[in-house]
Amino acid sequence: MRSPVAVPASTFRVTAASPNATQQLAERVAPHLLPGDVIALWGDLGAGKTTFVRGLARALGVPPDRVTSPTFTLLHEYTGGWLPLFHWDVYRLPGPSALADLGWDDYLSAGGGVTVVEWADRIEAALPRERLDVFLAEAANADEEAREIILAGHGPRWANVAAWLTPGAAQNEEPFAC
Numbered sequence: 001m002r003s004p005v006a007v008p009a010s011t012f013r014v015t016a017a018s019p020n021a022t023q024q025l026a027e028r029v030a031p032h033l034l035p036g037d038v039i040a041l042w043g044d045l046g047a048g049k050t051t052f053v054r055g056l057a058r059a060l061g062v063p064p065d066r067v068t069s070p071t072f073t074l075l076h077e078y079t080g081g082w083l084p085l086f087h088w089d090v091y092r093l094p095g096p097s098a099l100a101d102l103g104w105d106d107y108l109s110a111g112g113g114v115t116v117v118e119w120a121d122r123i124e125a126a127l128p129r130e131r132l133d134v135f136l137a138e139a140a141n142a143d144e145e146a147r148e149i150i151l152a153g154h155g156p157r158w159a160n161v162a163a164w165l166t167p168g169a170a171q172n173e174e175p176f177a178c
């Protein structure tokens with residue numbers, strides 16, 4: 001697990017004991033999402049990236065069973081929730097120019113929804129500086145379902161992500177937060 005930025009603005013670390021717990025963490029992030037937000041998912045095969053996206057989808061009002069890794073198309077768009085969710089999986093991205101061809105910049109600047117990308121390490125240079133990084137890894141010396149998950153918010157937009165997710169830190173939350 002590695003961080004692309006040496007000193008993230010705001011970090012939150014948790015062990016998710018089950019797929020459901022990973023989804024629930026995503027569901028706690030979702031109420032804070034705004035159009036244009038970018039969530040970068042980092043983690044090996046089977047780490048739980050798509051599972052996290054299912055939690056986001058469910059919280060946004062999109063049936064989570066619609067969420068599958070967009071392996072060959074690279075992008076799935078989920079509409080019908082209270083925000084569009086653009087789900088990228090760039091594991092099989094043929095090259096950097098393919099990202100531009102698929103309209104990556106347009107989705108970020110004018111898509112009006114939330115962009116979430118699996119295998120963020122493959123397009124690190126194309127990621128905006130202001131974003132939420134989510135690192136997922138199997139937890140060492142623990143149950144095989146346990147995942148260590150670190151959220152690292154970069155930039156003013158995500159400066160309070162740790163407070164949003166820390167129990168008892170409600171005084172730091174925005175008025176619309178759950």
Ligand SMILES: Nc1ncnc2c1ncn2[C@@H]1O[C@H](COP(=O)(O)OP(=O)(O)OP(=O)(O)O)[C@@H](O)[C@H]1O
Nearest residue numbers: 016017018019022045046047048049050051145147
């Ligand atoms: N705590 C957990 N959080 C998430 N997934 C878990 C957890 N424990 C077990 N799993 C299982 O691990 C698998 C994770 O699959 P998932 O598709 O979410 O991973 P991924 O990181 O998207 O993989 P890929 O790189 O292939 O896209 C699922 O089978 C899920 O049930």
Ligand SMILES: [Mg+2]
Nearest residue numbers: 049050069118
């Ligand atoms: Mg996946």
